[in-house]
Amino acid sequence: MTDAFNDHDERNVLAGELALRLLSPEEEVRARALQNTDPDFADQVEGWNAHLxxxxxxxxxxxxxxxxxxxxxxxxxxxxxxxxxxxxxxxxWAIGATGLLAASVGAVAFLVAQPDPVVPPAPPAVVQGGVTRVATLALEDGAPILTIAYDTATGNLFLAPTTQLAGQDGVPHLWLVKPEGGVQLVGAITPGASSRLALTNILSGVAGEATAVAISIEPRGTTPAQDTPGGPVVASGEIQQL
Amino acid sequence: MAATLTRDELAVALGRTGLGDRAAFRIVYEATSAKLLGVCLRILADRQLAEDVLQDIYLTVWRKAETFDPARASPITWLVTIARNRSIDRLRSAAPMRKTTPVEDAHDLADAAPLASDILEHSDEVKRLNVCLSELDDKVRGVIRTAFMDGVTYDTLAQRENVPLGTMKSWIRRGLLRLRTCLDQ
Known part of the structure; x- marks a missing residue:
């Protein structure tokens, strides 16, 4: 980038880029976090939305x-x-997903193919109120690093990370990306170790509405704020619904 | 079934929707659904998918209407922003299924569309945007318009225009800065 913008211009342009949705998934997660924590920046994004x-x-x-x-x-x-x-x-979540059906089935197939899966065999398709939301995340080189499945009926979040994450210099943390912008920390992930989390009421509400998930790498021994990654975002993936 | 409402009438209906008024919600739907489906269809290019997303959008409107603040945003801006963002989310979650449209063709589509604005009360905003866009180079104006209309990223725009990513970013970032300076005057 050779454009010489001052800080004010940079933020203004970033707000426009976010409003236009020009950014890469990783850049967008960072910008959404800024929008969620900085009222002035949020106002700039809103201003762009009004103009655009x-x-x-x-x-x-x-x-x-x-x-x-x-x-x-x-x-x-x-x-x-x-x-x-x-x-x-x-x-x-229970309606209007025809366009995603093929992709969602693919995601489930991937989930089943994970080594040492903790995810139990898929329940019968009709469970009272149960709608499963799934996402797969990969690094920029395409290497899969995590598959998640969320059971909206029970609030259980199943995580199946691969060992690819183990090579990162830090501790991977999982984030939910909210539909209105902003992110919410779920917690740290142990590479290669599948797990099942029972989300709290607050987190389960966010998980039910989240549009995407992301992974940041946080320095060892630190805990990021609930709404702002402290380290780089290395992967993200859209949540798809079955 | 498109009802014609003024900006204030739509804001009132949206506010009442936020209070759980189902009749007001129906009024909002009838006044805005055709415009929002146009936005969805422009991005998703598939009628069934666009209607699926539109259904999601109105469920979001029902849930979130109580957060609408007429002092901060016009109702149609609020609705268009939700519609566009939801469509883009769906577009990107189904990216391999999307056929690409050359930028030139996208310009044709956009320019050929009649400007039927039965509910867009912000005609001053439209005029101001058009005046400020006219001050940009043709190619910059074209890619910014395509970014809004098609909901595509820098990466996709660079590929479509066959220019390096850095060049595309530079065009648009400088264009946005000029645009904002003009719009704020």
Whole structure:
């Protein structure tokens, strides 16, 4: 980069890059963390969103099919046991994933292929309220380093890291990337050792909504803040739903 | 079924949606779903996938409407930002399934689209953006527009334009800085 920007310009441009979604996954995780912790930067991103939304004026409207509203209406309707908003929260994962089905099945196949898997045999497809969310993460060279599966019914998070992570100079930590921006620390990962975590209520809510997961490498003997990686982000992957 | 609402009317409907008003939620849907599907379809290029994502978007709107602050954002900006980000998330999670569109073709698509803005109340914003974009070089204006319309990264833009990644970053970063200076005036 030969452009000589001052710090203010750099942050402003970074806010624009984040709003436009130009950044690589790793850069985006770092920028989202900044957005989550720095109100001024968050305001800059919001400012860009306001300006850039005007581009949408050049996009022709397309009427959705008549069946879409009834599905949304049903998914947000109140039930006997909740206020509708909660129902929508859970049903978000249970619908509308046709475009991801092939990729998700591939992710599960990879999960099963991991050596020494701790993940039990896949439960029957129909479990009450159970929707599994999966993600695979790889280093830049494509080497797989971690597969996760999250059971939204039980709050259990299954981790199957490979030994590839062991070569890193530091301790790998897992992060959830929130849909509205920002990240949430899950915890440290032991390379090569599969594990199962029962997430707390707060973490399980974030895990249910997260759009991606990421791995940072933190210096040994340190614990990063809950919402900001202290070390470099070495891998990330979108969460896909079954 | 597209209803025409003013910005203030849409903001009120969105605010009431945040309070759990299902009739208001329906009004928001009817006034904005065609515009948001246009945004999704522009990025995802697949009707079924775009409608799946649109369904997710309105479930998000139902859950998050209480966080909408009309003092901080226009309702359509808030909705378009959600729609675009959700579409991009889905695009990137299904990247191998995506066919690429040359930048030139993307310009044609964007320019050919009629500017039917039944709900975009921020016409001043549109004019200001267009004025400021007109001050940029054609190629820079084109790639920034494509970045928004197609939701693609620096890497993809560089490949499409067949230029080094550093060159693409330099074009856009300088373009964004000029754009922001102009927009803030």
């Amino acid at each position: 939304a005007a581009f949408a004026d050049g996009i022709a409207p397309v009427e959705p099919s008549a069946g879409l509203w009834p599905r949304i209406d049903a998914a947000t309707a109140p039930t006997a046991n909740d206020n509708g908003r909660v129902a929508a929260f859970w049903r978000t």
